[in-house]
Amino acid sequence: MTNSDINKANIVILTGAGISAESGLQTFRASDGLWNNYRVDEVATPEAFALDPELVNSFYNVRRQELQTVAPNAAHIALAELEQKWSGEFLLVTQNVDNLHERAGSKNLIHMHGSLKEVKCINTDQVFDWEGDINDESKCMCCNDFGTLRPNIVWFGEIPYEMEKIERHLDSADIFVSIGTSGNVYPAAAFVDIAKENNCTFSVESNLAQTSDSFDSGYYGPATEQVPILLNDLFNQINCANDNM
C-alpha cells in the first residue's frame, strides 16, 4: 500500500475479551476464565436456556451487574480516539458483550455477539435496553407478559449480528486489526483471512502472545500498553501520507 493510499485506508478492527481484561472483566479461555467455572453447554446455547433459563439468566445477571464496577481502559480509549481522527472507513467489531467500547466513545461499533445491556423477547425477537437482572418478575415490553425475555446474547449455534455489514467492510478493508482474541470462535476467527482474500494489504494483531501466523505483524503485551502504540503507529503512517500528498 502506497503512503497516499493509507490516508484513505479503510480499516476493520476486531476485539475480543482480552481488551477488557485489564478493566477487570474475565476472559473465557484463560486458566481463570469464565469457561473454567461454567460449561458452555450449560449457559451459552439456546438449548441450555430452554432447559434452565434461571441458571442462564443468573450467569448473565452477574456479568451485567459487574459492568457497574468496571471502566474502559487505555486500549478502549485509544480505539475511540483513532476513530475520531481516521479519514477512511472505520468499523469496530467486538465479540464482547460488555459496554466498555461505547463508554470509551466508540461510535461505528457492532456487537456481533450481542450485549449484556439488552434483552430480547423470545416471541417477537424485539430487542430492548435493559439495566437490572432478568428474572420471573421481568415483564416483556412487547408481550406485556412475564417469562418471555432472554439475554440479547448470540449463543453457540446462533447467527452473529450484522454479518452482511461486517462482510462488506471486510471485503473493502485495506487494514485489519485484531485485538485481545484467541481466534477460537467462528465466524470472527476467519475475519482476517476474509480481509486478506480481498483488499487487505496489512493485517496486525495485539495480544499477550502470538495467536496465529495469519497476521503480517504483531504487538505483544498487555492491551493497555500495546494498543495505543499500535494505533499510534497506524495513525503516523497517515500523517506521513498527508505530508507526502
Ligand code: BV8
Ligand atoms: C455460528 C456468548 C452459524 C456471549 C459467545 C456446532 C454447531 C453450531 C456452530 C458451531 C458448531 N461447531 C462450531 C461452530 C461454530 C461456533 C464456534 O466457533 N465454535 C467454536 C468453539 C469452535 N460458532 C458459533 O456457533 C457462532 N455462530 O457459527 O452460526 C453462522 C455463522 C455465520 C453466518 C451464518 C451462520 C456463534 C459464536 C458466538 C458464541 N457466543 N459468547 C458471552 O457469553 O460472552 S463466544 C465467546 O467467545 C465470547 O463471545 C467471546 O468474545 C468469544 C471469543 O472469545 P475471545 O473473546 O477470544 O476470548 P478468549 O478468552 O478465548 O481469549 C481472550 C484472548 O485475550 C486471549 O488470546 C488472551 O491471550 C488475550 N488476552 C488476555 N488478557 C489480555 C489479552 N490480550 C491483551 N491484553 C490483555 N491484558
